[in-house]
Amino acid sequence: MSPRKSDSRERMILSAATLLREYGASATSIDRVLEHSGAPRGSVYHHFPGGRTQLIDEAVTLAGDFISALIDAAVEADDPLAAVDAFFALWRERLIESEFRSGCPIVAVAVETNDSAPELARSAAEVFARWQEALAGLFTRHGLPEERSRRLASFVIAAVEGAVIMCRAEQSTAALDAAAAEIHDLLAYSLRHRPGQGDKAQP
Template sequence: MQADDPVEAIDAFFALWRDRLVESGFRSGCPIVAVAVETNDEAPQLARSAATVFARWQEALAALFVRHGLPEERGKRLSAFIIAAVEGAVIMCRAEQSTAPLEATATEIHDLLAYTLRDRPGTGHPPQL
């Protein structure tokens, strides 16, 4: 993640996915998810590779949350939740041919982060309630 503000970073990530989905006519998806769901017993290294990528994303996101004052364990849980929510929303968008699931997920996660990180260093985002 390039942005140092966690809320801005996640908002930018959702915007990137929204654009990618719309520009591809809802054909684009996450290649890591594709590898993870298509992996079989004949290629266990692919599943391990997908798991490694997801773990790195979680570590990077958790580190950003910790830099902004969250306890390490909370940062890890929150990063796993966000990645799972984004990936699920992308899959739903493709199925529905709509950005509505991604928009709903983005709004809820924005508000959750703004609330969770309020009064933390470097985040001046009041909750959108």
């Protein structure tokens, strides 16, 4: 049975997000999205009057929401170390399953945007900010100062994203594994020595 026409919009957004992960923003053309999604050509400007820019923007939002939901689920467990470990594990699994072809669609958009579509850079920045806010809030709840929590959250995200790029180039998880181990140790130390704890062990 062929897909319902009403599914075309969702299929195109999902395809755009997938193509961003694997090929980057400049290679994610309307033609490629149509071929990947199987959506009819006539549906493009019906669903996306803003054209390719709108489609890419919505794919960035979708991908950002997906990762945000995973971060939020880890944060709800209220264990900072487990949340950060899970964030790294998610990307490790994705790299291995895709044979190192799948990167982060948010990074793909952030590094390839230009003055003709500044909204894409803004959307990428908003996604990174949401991820940072979720992690920083968790660290703050566990006694770290607000400013330190924001810095650590930003560092975690930057380390993950940078390591994913290295892993794709090296066809190995070594960079991600190293970053995960170092950040785990740094966060564990920071929580043990948070204000008011002295040398007490983390509860």
